[in-house]
Amino acid sequence: MNKILLIDIGGTNIRYAFAEDGFNHLDSTKKIPLDTIDNFHTFVSDIVNSKNIDNLVISAAGPKINGTITMTNRDLSINEQELKCNLNLKSCSLLNDWESIGYSLSDIEEAEIGLIKNGNPFNGNTFFIGPGTGLGAAFKMEGGVVVPTEIGNTTGLTNSLLQNYGIEKPSEKFVTLEDVVSGSAISRVYEYKTGEKISSENVVKLLREGDETAKQVIEGFTKSLAEVISDMALNFISGNGVYIAGSLMRTIVELMDKDLFVEHFMSNKKEIHKNLLERMPIGMINREHACLLGNLNYYNQNK
Numbered sequence: 001m002n003k004i005l006l007i008d009i010g011g012t013n014i015r016y017a018f019a020e021d022g023f024n025h026l027d028s029t030k031k032i033p034l035d036t037i038d039n040f041h042t043f044v045s046d047i048v049n050s051k052n053i054d055n056l057v058i059s060a061a062g063p064k065i066n067g068t069i070t071m072t073n074r075d076l077s078i079n080e081q082e083l084k085c086n087l088n089l090k091s092c093s094l095l096n097d098w099e100s101i102g103y104s105l106s107d108i109e110e111a112e113i114g115l116i117k118n119g120n121p122f123n124g125n126t127f128f129i130g131p132g133t134g135l136g137a138a139f140k141m142e143g144g145v146v147v148p149t150e151i152g153n154t155t156g157l158t159n160s161l162l163q164n165y166g167i168e169k170p171s172e173k174f175v176t177l178e179d180v181v182s183g184s185a186i187s188r189v190y191e192y193k194t195g196e197k198i199s200s201e202n203v204v205k206l207l208r209e210g211d212e213t214a215k216q217v218i219e220g221f222t223k224s225l226a227e228v229i230s231d232m233a234l235n236f237i238s239g240n241g242v243y244i245a246g247s248l249m250r251t252i253v254e255l256m257d258k259d260l261f262v263e264h265f266m267s268n269k270k271e272i273h274k275n276l277l278e279r280m281p282i283g284m285i286n287r288e289h290a291c292l293l294g295n296l297n298y299y300n301q302n303k
Contacts, residue, residue, distance in 0.1 A: 002054040002090065004299060005047060008097060008291035009034070009060040009071065011133025017292050018051065024107060024300065026292055040076055041083075048087045055091045055303075056083060057295040059100035061134060063150055069094055095148075095298060097291055098138035101128050101245050102146030103301070104287065104294030112287040113243070116253065117262050119281030123239035127232055128285075130246040131185070131225065135178035139236045144301070152178035157228065164227075165189050165220035181224050183248045190217050204251055222256045226264035233280055234273055241281035245290055253284045 002021035007014065014034050017026040037043050047053065060078060062071040070077040084092035095103075105126065124142030129135070135152030154177050159170050161180045173192060174180050180189070186200040193213055198206075206214035229242050244253065265282070266274055287293065 003052060004055045004057065004296065005044075005051065005053040006292045006295040006299075007044070007056070007058045008100065008289075008295065009040075009058065009074075009076070010097065010291075011061055011074070014040075015289065015292060016047070017289065018053075019296050019299075021055070021303070022300075024293075024296060026289060026296065029289055029292065034074065040078070041086075044083070045087060048089070053087075054089060055299065056087070056089055057093045057095065057299050058083075059095045059097045059291045059295050061097045061136065063148070064094060064096055064099075067094065069096065091299075091303070093295075093298065093302070095295065096136075096138070097148075098128060098130065098136040099146045099148040100291045100294030100298065101130065101136070101285075102126070102138045102140040102148075102294065103297040104285075104290040105140065105243065106144070106297050106301075107293075108285070108287055112285065113283040114253065114286050115281060115283050116244075116258055117265070117280075117282040119241060120279045121240045121281065122279055123237065125236055125238050126240040127229075127236050127238040127242045129225075129229060129232065129242065129244055131178075131182040131221075131244075131249060132246045133182065133184055135182045137232065139238075140240075142240075151228075151232065152176065152182065157231070161224040161227065164223040165193075166216065167192065177228065181221065181228055183246075186217055186221055189220065190214065193217070200248060201251075204248075204255065207255060218252065218256060219260065221252070222261050223264045226261045227267075229282070230265045230267075230269070230277060233277060234269075237276070238280055239276075241283060243283050243285050245285040250284060250286060 004019040007016045017029040060069045062069040068079040080094035126140040129137045138148045183200040191197045
């Protein structure tokens with residue numbers, strides 16, 4: 001039976017697992033900090049040779065151009081045809097990480113989604129977004145095709161969203177959308193306000209402890225995320241809903257003011273567009289290893 005190696009490369013960690021052709025579950029899932037891997041291609045080659053791998057599916061953070069992804073936040077370039085040839089594989093597929101998130105929804109259980117806002121879906125279009133190290137997003141069209149985006153590296157909304165954090169003037173610290181809406185943005189804004197550089201996870205910890213600046217930062221993030229999702233939902237007419245993913249976001253969604261989120265999701269829109277937004281459900285994907293499962297779903301759909 002054909003063996004499949006599934007790899008997901010994020011901004012901080014690499015996750016991988018194994019599967020067998022015809023099955024939809026993962027085996028031996030592992031997570032490794034990227035900084036501990038000296039050479040990615042040697043790392044993959046060692047796994048392929050030791051486990052007699054036939055097929056490889058990789059998801060990575062970055063746009064795919066002519067079969068190659070050059071990662072946005074890492075000095076790493078991956079080409080699917082070169083890997084297939086060099087490793088003597090039957091198949092090798094390369095996906096944007098948010099493309100794989102889109103494919104992960106095809107078999108997700110209702111219990112694996114936590115609703116932030118109820119809705120009444122009116123088409124099959126779905127938008128996915130995930131503020132992590134950067135800001136990833138993808139659009140799944142009715143019919144199942146997933147289209148990754150690079151909205152995190154756009155600049156049009158940045159200055160207006162800064163006002164949600166109480167930052168009135170443009171700053172060279174905040175240029176792209178992911179500079180104001182991401183896990184890294186939470187850390188960046190907190191440092192801008194206090195002079196103290198701490199991780200986004202520690203900002204959330206301070207929020208739990210009642211820190212007023214942390215509260216202001218997370219409220220600003222909540223408003224900004226809601227406004228970005230609102231605009232993207234209308235751009236793509238996401239009648240099947242908007243879904244948020246990421247381990248940091250699971251924690252933030254538990255703590256954030258959901259009424260504030262919905263208020264800003266609906267704000268500053270004409271009545272006809274408010275009616276559209278009202279019908280769109282918003283949910284948090286609570287599934288573990290969504291990218292790896294999305295890679296497996298992609299393989300099963302395209303083998």
